[in-house]
Amino acid sequence: MTSKHPETIALHGGSHRADPNTGSVAVPIHMTTAYQFQDTGHAARLFSLSEMGNIYTRIMNPTCDALETRIAALEGGVAALAVGSGQAASTFCVLNLCQAGDNFVCSTDIYGGTWNLFANTFKQMGIECRFVDPADPQNFRRASDERTRCWYGETLPNPKLQVFPVAEVAAIGREIGIPLIMDNTAAPIIAKPLAAGAAVVMHSTTKWIGGHGTSIGGIVVDGGNFDWEKWGDRFPTLNTPDASYHGAVWTQAVKPLGPVAYIIRMRTCLLRDVGAAMSPFNAFMFVQGLETLPLRMERHCENATKVAAWLAKHPKVASVTHPSLFTGEAGRRAATLKGGFGSLMGFELKAGADAGKRFIEALTMFYHVANIGDARSLAIHPATTTHSQLDAQEQAMSGVTPGYVRLSIGIEHIDDIIADLSQALEKA
Numbered sequence: 001m002t003s004k005h006p007e008t009i010a011l012h013g014g015s016h017r018a019d020p021n022t023g024s025v026a027v028p029i030h031m032t033t034a035y036q037f038q039d040t041g042h043a044a045r046l047f048s049l050s051e052m053g054n055i056y057t058r059i060m061n062p063t064c065d066a067l068e069t070r071i072a073a074l075e076g077g078v079a080a081l082a083v084g085s086g087q088a089a090s091t092f093c094v095l096n097l098c099q100a101g102d103n104f105v106c107s108t109d110i111y112g113g114t115w116n117l118f119a120n121t122f123k124q125m126g127i128e129c130r131f132v133d134p135a136d137p138q139n140f141r142r143a144s145d146e147r148t149r150c151w152y153g154e155t156l157p158n159p160k161l162q163v164f165p166v167a168e169v170a171a172i173g174r175e176i177g178i179p180l181i182m183d184n185t186a187a188p189i190i191a192k193p194l195a196a197g198a199a200v201v202m203h204s205t206t207k208w209i210g211g212h213g214t215s216i217g218g219i220v221v222d223g224g225n226f227d228w229e230k231w232g233d234r235f236p237t238l239n240t241p242d243a244s245y246h247g248a249v250w251t252q253a254v255k256p257l258g259p260v261a262y263i264i265r266m267r268t269c270l271l272r273d274v275g276a277a278m279s280p281f282n283a284f285m286f287v288q289g290l291e292t293l294p295l296r297m298e299r300h301c302e303n304a305t306k307v308a309a310w311l312a313k314h315p316k317v318a319s320v321t322h323p324s325l326f327t328g329e330a331g332r333r334a335a336t337l338k339g340g341f342g343s344l345m346g347f348e349l350k351a352g353a354d355a356g357k358r359f360i361e362a363l364t365m366f367y368h369v370a371n372i373g374d375a376r377s378l379a380i381h382p383a384t385t386t387h388s389q390l391d392a393q394e395q396a397m398s399g400v401t402p403g404y405v406r407l408s409i410g411i412e413h414i415d416d417i418i419a420d421l422s423q424a425l426e427k428a
């Protein structure tokens with residue numbers, strides 16, 4: 001399947017065509033733990049990685065493979081790894097390169113859960129996360145030293161929704177041999193971080209890819225476009241013998257398979273050891289979501305731009321945050337998105353935080369939930385929920401003010417979305 005069009009890739013991309021045994025067109029759910037080896041030689045070749053194939057579902061599964069290969073095609077990468085959640089994906093992205101004593105540099109515009117993981121849990125593991133403001137791409141270079149293993153950002157981070165300067169930061173990193181890892185959760189289809197120079201992309205598939213609020217999952221896509229050997233000293237996990245795999249040096253061991261050292265090491269070491277595998281059933285749910293993702297994104301983005309324009313004119317609203325309204329440098333960065341500005345937005349009521357809470361409680365069609373990216377419209381008050389584990393200074397740095405209300409605009413009819421917002425604003 002050679003199409004370059006996301007609408008076609010979302011339906012036909014990757015390893016699955018019709019199931020060879022049954023002719024099944026839909027991706028079968030392979031609820032199996034293990035796989036029958038042909039003979040002892042076959043088993044040994046699979047374990048030694050001289051032949052690729054299924055061994056055990058903690059490490060690989062055909063339903064997960066259908067999802068992995070299709071998302072890799074959609075993002076323009078060479079291979080992918082599905083895991084149990086977006087948090088597991090972020091964890092693996094960094095742990096695949098960093099060991100105790102190492103550091104990495106991360107944007108301050110990041111999901112609150114990722115912030116906690118990076119600032120606190122990684123610290124307990126001896127890995128330092130250095131947060132920098134992505135407004136100036138050079139901040140990433142300034143914060144780096146010889147123990148910096150990667151840079152990390154979010155393409156369309158809520159709540160600020162300032163589009164991350166992927167091309168600028170990736171280009172600086174490539175000069176000094178530091179790969180950029182992008183969380184593209186909120187901008188599937190409309191952003192292509194690998195094409196802009198990022199080395200790795202991850203998604204919480206829980207959100208727009210699943211699209212129906214049914215399953216938790218994550219995925220990491222290897223761009224296959226970063227030279228881990230050229231900058232060998234910076235990446236000991238990929239360039240020195242791995243005691244857990246007969247002394248394999250990953251950049252050498254997987255050469256016959258292509259530029260996939262990063263993702264193969266993640267699967268064969270991290271997934272093997274940590275066990276944060278995606279359930280095949282969830283992989284099936286994500287394939288279903290993926291198939292209509294391009295169409296849904298169109299409607300998500302169209303509705304959100306209309307809601308942002310409507311809210312901006314509402315007399316009770318003090319400010320609206322949505323990339324469609326940005327001007328200047330923020331507007332230039334927003335224009336790097338293609339086909340829409342995403343479906344997340346925020347706004348502040350003139351009457352402050354209490355009015356924000358009254359507004360959320362008055363909504364009748366919108367769901368009041370912690371999720372984003374559902375086909376349904378959703379609302380939440382971040383300061384007391386998603387970002388409540390951050391202290392006041394951390395909240396301010398990540399753009400959460402006490403009165404900020406976050407909306408994730410769904411694919412319902414625009415008239416119904418605006419009718420619900422309108423009646424709730426009256427009661428706020």
Ligand code: PLP
Pocket residue numbers: 085086087088111113114154183185186203204205206216217218372
């Ligand atoms: N990245 C972003 C941008 C998110 O919004 C989230 C969850 O809200 C995550 C990562 C974590 O994903 P999950 O909830 O699937 O673990």
